[in-house]
Amino acid sequence: MTDTGTPGWIDVDLTMPGTEYRALLEAALRLKSLPQQDKRVLLDGRAVYFMFFNQSLRTRSSFHTGLEKLGGHAVHLDPANGIYTPALPGQEIPYATERVSDVARVLSQYGDAIAIRMYGEPAGWVYGGANRFIHEFAKHADIPVINMECDRFHPCQALADAMTMHEHTGGDLRGRKLTISWAYSGSWHKPVAVPQSALLSAAKLGMEITLAHPPGFELDPEVMAAAQGFATESDATIRLTHDFEDGLTGSELVYAKSWCSLDMLPADRSGTVDEAGMTALFDKHRDWRVDERAMSLAAPGAAYLHCLPADRDQEVTDAVIDGPGSLVFRQAANRLHAQNAVMTRLMNPAGMP
Numbered sequence: 063m064t065d066t067g068t069p070g071w072i073d074v075d076l077t078m079p080g081t082e083y084r085a086l087l088e089a090a091l092r093l094k095s096l097p098q099q100d101k102r103v104l105l106d107g108r109a110v111y112f113m114f115f116n117q118s119l120r121t122r123s124s125f126h127t128g129l130e131k132l133g134g135h136a137v138h139l140d141p142a143n144g145i146y147t148p149a150l151p152g153q154e155i156p157y158a159t160e161r162v163s164d165v166a167r168v169l170s171q172y173g174d175a176i177a178i179r180m181y182g183e184p185a186g187w188v189y190g191g192a193n194r195f196i197h198e199f200a201k202h203a204d205i206p207v208i209n210m211e212c213d214r215f216h217p218c219q220a221l222a223d224a225m226t227m228h229e230h231t232g233g234d235l236r237g238r239k240l241t242i243s244w245a246y247s248g249s250w251h252k253p254v255a256v257p258q259s260a261l262l263s264a265a266k267l268g269m270e271i272t273l274a275h276p277p278g279f280e281l282d283p284e285v286m287a288a289a290q291g292f293a294t295e296s297d298a299t300i301r302l303t304h305d306f307e308d309g310l311t312g313s314e315l316v317y318a319k320s321w322c323s324l325d326m327l328p329a330d331r332s333g334t335v336d337e338a339g340m341t342a343l344f345d346k347h348r349d350w351r352v353d354e355r356a357m358s359l360a361a362p363g364a365a366y367l368h369c370l371p372a373d374r375d376q377e378v379t380d381a382v383i384d385g386p387g388s389l390v391f392r393q394a395a396n397r398l399h400a401q402n403a404v405m406t407r408l409m410n411p412a413g414m415p
Contacts, residue, residue, distance in 0.1 A: 069411075070200050071404050072209040073193070074217045075259045076288055080266035080295050087224050087267075090403035092415040094225070094396075098131065104406050104413040105134035109173035113139050113148070114210070115184040115192075120370060121210050121218070124398040125177060132402055134409075137173065150198060153331075162195070166202035174409050176203055179210035181253040186331040189213055189282075189324055206408040213253045214282065219369050219393075220259035222400035224267060226393045227315055230365055236268035236297065239361065241313040243306065244275035245377040246350045247320035250340040254321045256369050258285045261300075265292035271300045274309025276347045278323050306350045313360040317367040318352045320344075320377055353379040357387065365389045 074083075093101070110129055114122060126136040141147050149159035169176055178196050185191035192212040200207040209217060224235070231238055242260050257273075258281055264271050271293075273281070280286075293300050303309045310316060323343055326336040357364060366382050368390045374380055383390060406413050 069408050070207045071217060071408060072196055072200060072207060072212075073215060075215050075220055075262040076285065078266075080292050083263070083266045086403065086407070087221065087228065089407075089414050090221060090225055090400055091228065093403050093406065094399040096415060101132055101402070103133045104410055105129065105132040105174075108132075108134040108175070108405075108409050109137055110134060110175045110177055110208075110405065111137050111139055111169050111173055112210075113141050113176070113178045113180075115141055115178070115180040116182065116211075118179060118210075120394050120397050121179060124394075125210065125401050128398040128402045129405060131398075132406065134174075134405070148199075150195060162198045163202040166199045166207075167204075170202075170204040173205065175206045175208060175405065177208040177210050179212075181211060181213040181255060182251060185213060187327050187335050188330055188333075189327050191331075208404065208408070211253070211255050214255060214258060214285075215262075216255040216259045216369070218397065218401050218404060219256055220263040221404070222393055222396040223260060223317070223367060223369075224263050225396045225400055226367070226389050227365075229392070229396075230389055231314075234268075235264075237270060239270045239272070239312060239314040240264050241272045241274060241309050241316050241318070241360075243273075243309050243316065243318040243352075244279050244347075244350060245318040245320050245352060246344060246348045247373045247376050248344075249320075249373070250322050250337070250344055252319070252321050254281055254324065256319060257317075257321055258282060260317055261285065261289045262292060265289040265298045265300065266296055268296040268298045271298060272303060272309050272313065273300065274303050274306060276343075276350065277304055278325060278343050279321065280324065282324065307356070307359055310352075310356055310359045313364055315365050315367060316352065316357065316360055318350075318377065319368055320373070351376065351378065352382050354381050354385075357382055363387065367393060370394055 146160035148165045180192040193214045326340045
């Protein structure tokens with residue numbers, strides 16, 4: 063639920079019970095399998111307002127295309143150039159910004175949902191700042207607010223990943239061995255949203271999870287505690303290792319990507335990122351790269367996952383990401399289907415199969 067009590071999609075990886083999440087996964091798979099003619103009226107006449115404070119290829123195109131395939135209409139609002147930039151109290155600039163509460167109330171008069179992507183620089187790299195910004199929209203909106211990735215969670219990606227793994231393995235994910243691993247990148251500008259959502263999702267699905275990262279790349283303690291709680295309910299297991307090769311050994315599904323160090327982010331907007339320290343920490347672990355030798359440590363026939371965009375030859379080699387075990391483009395395809403399920407659930411729950 064949003065802060066107004068309206069159904070929303072913000073922190074669902076953290077807050078949605080495992081039973082409900084598993085039911086949503088099954089419903090998303092059923093919706094994907096329906097003939098297009100049965101889906102094209104599910105959101106007939108609905109309008110969704112999209113705001114991207116960050117770059118986007120997959121999220122923008124899959125949301126817009128998916129909504130149109132369901133009969134809805136996408137309205138893109140450019141927060142940097144096309145509209146007065148939504149701002150929180152105390153961060154407003156006369157005739158350049160507009161208070162979030164006003165924007166949320168106005169859009170609630172016109173359409174049926176608001177979707178927002180924000181992390182990193184637009185929130186001053188303050189961990190949780192972007193998440194709070196999206197919640198501020200939800201506090202004042204009378205229509206659902208969708209998190210298209212913030213600095214804490216990427217719930218749309220996690221649901222698409224779950225669909226992909228479910229399809230790849232042939233069904234129930236309980237007991238399947240998943241490694242979520244940090245990987246080196248030449249850029250530290252990557253939030254922890256994807257690994258945190260992936261961990262919470264996998265814990266709800268009963269998987270055998272290995273979380274692998276060098277010291278200094280720990281995830282949010284609240285997320286770790288919640289994941290353990292979900293794991294207890296679903297009989298999942300969570301193992302932590304700081305050894306890259308140990309993390310990959312025996313894994314059936316290898317999800318390896320880079321993320322920043324939370325310890326080096328500022329506590330508030332008056333601070334700055336410790337860029338020198340962040341870069342040095344990244345450079346110390348250049349060997350955390352998924353290549354054919356690394357994949358040979360995993361189980362025979364192991365699959366490779368990445369949310370994209372991937373930093374080729376840094377996070378992963380071409381031989382792996384373009385190889386027969388790569389699921390990255392199926393993940394990308396399932397973004398559309400996962401988000402169609404989310405939008406249908408929020409705007410026409412009776413239409414969910």
